[in-house]
Amino acid sequence: MNTAQTTLGLKPLLAVLAGVYTIQSLVGMFTLQGLPAVLRSEGISTSQIGLFYLAMLPWALKFLWAPYVEAMRKRRGLMSHGKLIGFAQLGVVVILTGMALTSAIQLPALLFISVFALALFSTIADISTDGLAVDRLPQRSRHLGNSMQVGGAYIGALFGGGLFIYMMGVYQWQTALYVLMTLIVAMSLPTIALFRKEVPSPQLQIESCHPSLRRAWNSSSVRLGLLMVIVCQIGTRGVQSMMMPYLFDQGLQLTDLGVLAAGGGAITGLIGVLVSAILMKHLSARTMLLTCLSLEALVFACFFLDTRELIISAFHLPILYVLSSAVAAAKFVALYTLMMEWAYGKQAGVDFTLFQSTDMAVAILMALASGIVIANLGYGAHYGIAVIATVIAFGLGFLRLSTPRSSPQPQVT
Numbered sequence: 566m567n568t569a570q571t572t573l574g575l576k577p578l579l580a581v582l583a584g585v586y587t588i589q590s591l592v593g594m595f596t597l598q599g600l601p602a603v604l605r606s607e608g609i610s611t612s613q614i615g616l617f618y619l620a621m622l623p624w625a626l627k628f629l630w631a632p633y634v635e636a637m638r639k640r641r642g643l644m645s646h647g648k649l650i651g652f653a654q655l656g657v658v659v660i661l662t663g664m665a666l667t668s669a670i671q672l673p674a675l676l677f678i679s680v681f682a683l684a685l686f687s688t689i690a691d692i693s694t695d696g697l698a699v700d701r702l703p704q705r706s707r708h709l710g711n712s713m714q715v716g717g718a719y720i721g722a723l724f725g726g727g728l729f730i731y732m733m734g735v736y737q738w739q740t741a742l743y744v745l746m747t748l749i750v751a752m753s754l755p756t757i758a759l760f761r762k763e764v765p766s767p768q769l770q771i772e773s774c775h776p777s778l779r780r781a782w783n784s785s786s787v788r789l790g791l792l793m794v795i796v797c798q799i800g801t802r803g804v805q806s807m808m809m810p811y812l813f814d815q816g817l818q819l820t821d822l823g824v825l826a827a828g829g830g831a832i833t834g835l836i837g838v839l840v841s842a843i844l845m846k847h848l849s850a851r852t853m854l855l856t857c858l859s860l861e862a863l864v865f866a867c868f869f870l871d872t873r874e875l876i877i878s879a880f881h882l883p884i885l886y887v888l889s890s891a892v893a894a895a896k897f898v899a900l901y902t903l904m905m906e907w908a909y910g911k912q913a914g915v916d917f918t919l920f921q922s923t924d925m926a927v928a929i930l931m932a933l934a935s936g937i938v939i940a941n942l943g944y945g946a947h948y949g950i951a952v953i954a955t956v957i958a959f960g961l962g963f964l965r966l967s968t969p970r971s972s973p974q975p976q977v978t
Contacts, residue, residue: 575709578701580755582713585650585694588752589687590721591745592657596620596680598726603670603733618929620680625925627688631918632778634692646697647759653690654753657683658746665742692918699905699913708850711901712842715894719834724748727831781916789965790907794920797858797900797962798927800865800955801893803947806932808886811868811944815882825883833887837894844895850902851966855959857896862955864889869948903966 600617638645660682663669669676698710724745732741781787809826817825845853867885870876908916939947 575702575706577755577758578697579709579713581650581758582694582698582710583717584752584755585654585690586714586717587721587724588654588657588749589691590718591725591749591752592683592687592721593621593624594722594725595729595745596684596725598722599729599733600676600680603730607670609673617677617680618932620677621684621925621929623681623684623688625922625929627692628778628915628919628922630688631692631915631922632912634689635696635912635915635918638693638696643697643759646693647756649693650690650756650759651753653686653693654749654756656686658749660686661742661746661749665739665746668738670738691921695908695917695921696913696915699908699917702905704906707905708842708845708898708902711898711905712838714901715841715897716835716838718897719831719838719894722834723831727826778915778919780912781919784916786907787916787919790904790916790920791923793958793962793966794900794904794923795927796954796958797854797896798924799931800861800951800958801896802924802928803931803935803954804865804868804889804951805893806928807935807939807944807947808889810939812882812886814944815871817882825886833890834894837891838898840891841895841898845899845902850899850906851962853899854896854903854966855962857892857899858955858959858962860892861889861896862952862959864892865948865951865955869945869952872943872945872948 596617604617634649638649660679664676664679667675669679698707698714702710729741729745732744812825841853841857848856864885867876867881868889871881871885904917904920905913908920935947938950
């Protein structure tokens with residue numbers, strides 16, 4: 566049926582996507598990088614710090630409430646998206662304010678609850694934004710949307726990880742949080758574009774349906790997407806989870822790791838996103854994904870050779886780390902573009918959220934599995950498994966993926 570919709574240009578839409586995805590990453594890296602560093606400096610044991618990773622569970626479980634958010638976001642077009650995203654962003658700012666005023670860093674239970682709530686609010690904005698991107702971006706521009714997502718992830722890592730840790734070293738807890746809050750408010754401003762007056766738009770047809778996980782599972786494209794997300798991310802997530810421990814065990818100091826993570830990780834990742842976005846103007850997402858999987862297998866093989874001391878160079882580890890970060894970023898853009906193709910339909914937000922939840926579940930499980938493998942079999946087995954998994958992903962992608970068929974084009978002016 567026809568519903569009242571708001572026309573939104575491509576540039577404002579991309580600005581909304583960039584803002585939301587950067588905020589999500591900022592909150593995530595605040596939890597995964599910033600807080601662990603600060604807690605360790607406060608004398609908290611590593612086993613206790615590890616428990617804070619459970620605060621990211623909402624990201625792995627968000628598919629459970631995705632159907633409800635999906636139904637809400639489709640009620641009044643862009644206005645509904647604006648309300649959901651604005652509500653989530655306001656919730657994040659309020660929680661950070663409470664954490665600053667209560668000195669939550671000194672209260673572990675309150676800190677955990679606060680971080681868990683941050684992740685929960687972030688998933689609401691993320692589900693709404695994913696659905697917005699899938700529904701509104703023309704097929705020819707979807708790689709730009711995924712560039713905003715992956716690029717925002719690396720920019721958010723700079724803020725939530727590097728900047729927060731630096732601010733904690735120079736100033737105090739409250740000041741560091743106020744800086745993050747200011748950045749979040751600034752990045753929330755593009756959301757205002759979603760509250761524009763609605764006008765009838767007969768070009769965009771929204772069929773009445775009740776979003777559900779069963780409907781998602783009944784879709785052959787969703788099942789294929791879930792399989793591809795799992796096989797494509799096993800190697801990447803496993804290597805990423807143990808990259809810093811490996812580099813540290815190879816003799817790099819913490820200061821070196823900090824510089825390498827900021828310059829060689831985040832900035833190089835952004836370059837990988839940019840290169841991928843440019844190449845995908847001429848290459849299909851399938852071709853780009855298979856190319857990145859090939860390069861990734863080669864990089865992982867070099868890490869394996871390094872564990873056998875078959876590579877002798879003073880700078881090979883930083884170079885391999887930089888290459889790994891760039892290829893992973895480019896691969897994320899290609900994979901997420903395909904995820905949008907697989908999710909396009911009556912409940913795009915639910916389907917896309919299911920893919921993301923699967924990715925996060927793979928990340929958590931591979932972190933646990935990689936730690937066990939390394940403890941018992943060493944880094945060689947760890948990287949060997951990554952190579953095999955990536956080669957299998959390439960083979961499966963080559964056999965199962967075809968050039969995406971054109972899908973209905975939403976109006977973006």
